[in-house]
Amino acid sequence: xxxxxxxxxxxxxxxxxxxxxxxxxxxxxxxxxxxxxxxxxxxxxxxxxxxxxxxxxxxxxxxxxxxxxxxxxxxxxxxxxxxxxxxxxxxxxxxxxxxxxxxxxxxxxxxxxxxxxxxxxxxxxxxxxxxxxxxxxxxxxxxxxxxxxxxxxxxxxxxxxxxxxxxxxxxxxxxxxxxxxxxxxxxxxxxxxxxxxxxxxxxxxxxxxxxxxxxxxxxxxxxxxxxxxxxxxxxxxxxxxxxxxxxxxxxxxxxxxxxxxxxxxxxxxxxxxxxxxxxxxxxxxxxxxxxxxxxxxxxxxxxxxxxxxxxxxxxxxxxxxxxxxx
Amino acid sequence: xxxxxxxxxxxxxxxxxxxxxxxxxxxxxxxxxxxxxxxxxxxxxxxxxxxxxxxxxxxxxxxxxxxxxxxxxxxxxxxxxxxxxxxxxxxxxxxxxxxxxxxxxxxxxxxxxxxxxxxxxxxxxxxxxxxxxxxxxxxxxxxxxxxxxxxxxxxxxxxxxxxxxxxxxxxxxxxxxxxxxxxxxxxxxxxxxxxxxxxxxxxxxxxxxxxxxxxxxxxxxxxxxxxxxxxxxxxxxxxxxxxxxxxxxxxxxxxxxxxxxxxxxxxxxxxxxxxxxxxxxxxxxxxxxxxxxxxxxxxxxxxxxxxxxxxxxxxxxxxxxxxxxx
Numbered sequence: 001x002x003x004x005x006x007x008x009x010x011x012x013x014x015x016x017x018x019x020x021x022x023x024x025x026x027x028x029x030x031x032x033x034x035x036x037x038x039x040x041x042x043x044x045x046x047x048x049x050x051x052x053x054x055x056x057x058x059x060x061x062x063x064x065x066x067x068x069x070x071x072x073x074x075x076x077x078x079x080x081x082x083x084x085x086x087x088x089x090x091x092x093x094x095x096x097x098x099x100x101x102x103x104x105x106x107x108x109x110x111x112x113x114x115x116x117x118x119x120x121x122x123x124x125x126x127x128x129x130x131x132x133x134x135x136x137x138x139x140x141x142x143x144x145x146x147x148x149x150x151x152x153x154x155x156x157x158x159x160x161x162x163x164x165x166x167x168x169x170x171x172x173x174x175x176x177x178x179x180x181x182x183x184x185x186x187x188x189x190x191x192x193x194x195x196x197x198x199x200x201x202x203x204x205x206x207x208x209x210x211x212x213x214x215x216x217x218x219x220x221x222x223x224x225x226x227x228x229x230x231x232x233x234x235x236x237x238x239x240x241x242x243x244x245x246x247x248x249x250x251x252x253x254x255x256x257x258x259x260x261x262x263x264x265x266x267x268x269x270x271x272x273x274x275x276x277x278x279x280x281x282x283x284x285x286x287x288x289x290x291x292x293x294x295x296x297x298x299x300x301x302x303x304x305x306x307x308x309x310x311x312x313x314x315x316x317x318x319x320x321x322x323x324x325x326x
Numbered sequence: 327x328x329x330x331x332x333x334x335x336x337x338x339x340x341x342x343x344x345x346x347x348x349x350x351x352x353x354x355x356x357x358x359x360x361x362x363x364x365x366x367x368x369x370x371x372x373x374x375x376x377x378x379x380x381x382x383x384x385x386x387x388x389x390x391x392x393x394x395x396x397x398x399x400x401x402x403x404x405x406x407x408x409x410x411x412x413x414x415x416x417x418x419x420x421x422x423x424x425x426x427x428x429x430x431x432x433x434x435x436x437x438x439x440x441x442x443x444x445x446x447x448x449x450x451x452x453x454x455x456x457x458x459x460x461x462x463x464x465x466x467x468x469x470x471x472x473x474x475x476x477x478x479x480x481x482x483x484x485x486x487x488x489x490x491x492x493x494x495x496x497x498x499x500x501x502x503x504x505x506x507x508x509x510x511x512x513x514x515x516x517x518x519x520x521x522x523x524x525x526x527x528x529x530x531x532x533x534x535x536x537x538x539x540x541x542x543x544x545x546x547x548x549x550x551x552x553x554x555x556x557x558x559x560x561x562x563x564x565x566x567x568x569x570x571x572x573x574x575x576x577x578x579x580x581x582x583x584x585x586x587x588x589x590x591x592x593x594x595x596x597x598x599x600x601x602x603x604x605x606x607x608x609x610x611x612x613x614x615x616x617x618x619x620x621x622x623x624x625x626x627x628x629x630x631x632x633x634x635x636x637x638x639x640x641x642x643x644x645x646x647x648x649x650x651x652x
Contacts, residue, residue, distance in 0.1 A: 183569070197569075198568065198569025199567065199569055199570070201569065210560075210561040210584055210588065212591075217561060217584065217587045219562065232536040233536075234536075235536040239545045240509065240567075241567055242524065243513050243523075243524025243525055243527065244525070261538065261543045262543035265538075265541060265542045265543045266542075
């Protein structure tokens, strides 16, 4: 038998490595199904071919692109922001909820229920320009540490998902975030974290107002919520900002059900995916009983609808983008 | 003197023609200023250089990209849509406003004021899926005839503006429509008319709702206006859908003032432009006293702010994209 020269072997190896667009995905049926779908819609002449302009892929953020336990990370930001404000001016702590927030007393905050959270969101997300808010979130995401993992929040994005986003863009998709979180909040780190520019982040909206101060036109954030981009709001948000029906949707909770349904009930090929948090060892395991990212409808209906349940423990060889590899 | 071969002459001529990105703009100071600005922000190493991602250009639609007299074209669509509906089912004509609309009685409609217009908009823009509405607008724009010019509405886009849009995109700008008109309405023809895809149209929003009918997820248009993308609403709409401050803004009325102000009071280079309708012979001449496209603030303040007043009669060698050249 003729020996294969080392250079040929190395080239073959290199091209094989390069040919795997999803190296942090294990070689399971899930990975095969994703790649099959992408190859079908991108191969000219294929029955499933979709022109680039219509290759729209939408992703939930919390629990889909980064972690969401034990609380949505935007809530951690809000608590940190109230604490920072109170350090500068303690007189802002006019309610029990704000005092609990500034003290980092999560139980006290939770005890106050929705009203307490609304006060904290208002104190941390309003009466500020969009530009100043953006800077404070970007700074927070890059420096603040998650209380349980010890990782920076910015490092708790999912490596397999950033690979999937890049793969889709390389294949002519546009990649969008459609999140129940605030548009301004997510935009502040989405480009660094996911390569997704501000105009491709569709989120919940606090009201805002145009003001001219010292001759400079500015956007000011106001305390009222004007659009809740969750459940049936997600297709509406998609329609408002994208204006076309996506062909791929990826979520993890019941809040994403309608987005995936809207995506997969249009004409032509489509793919719906749900990330199932099954990995208590490397991340968290939760679904029907979780207070964030509750997943009932997806578990009950995904199989009948042909949606793919992504099993984090089985399908992913690595979890977080940052920090050390698992 | 050596004679220049004909081929060389033709090539030189061709490259000169190709080198003018704005052939329907006369060689005035306005054209020079636009090209100077674009060259400044696109030349690497220039003090004014702006990276591609930040080269965001926003355009009003009515009176800026296409005509708006004697009524916003969306109102003509609404009248035609009410008439078509009434032909299928005359029982919908329950009010004087709707009867006037179906009869094409413009004076009757105008006499009813805002309430009449609201009834007509509701009857023509709601209780329909986004997809069906889109199809009906696209069909209307491609076939309906303007009552005074005899041109199709789709032909009454401005040729100099379509050239400017293409020139900016060729130079790495993204081009956006920011319109007081409805997002769904403008998106239905913006790609054909201007090369602007649905996701780059920011407009006023009727409320909408997600419904599942026969297993298919659909967006339904509802009769309430939820966002008025005019005046101070334009910077808010820009912030909601683009998330970055533009560097070029082009409008024609007081409704565009804040958009241009927001664009031109940011850090870095920027350009604000106002189209002044001065051409009663080829289009319409109107400003301070017009019931559509009223222009007072721009006339009073543009010079002090360094915004360019584009004089249609002087700066444009051709008006409409379609129909015969002037």
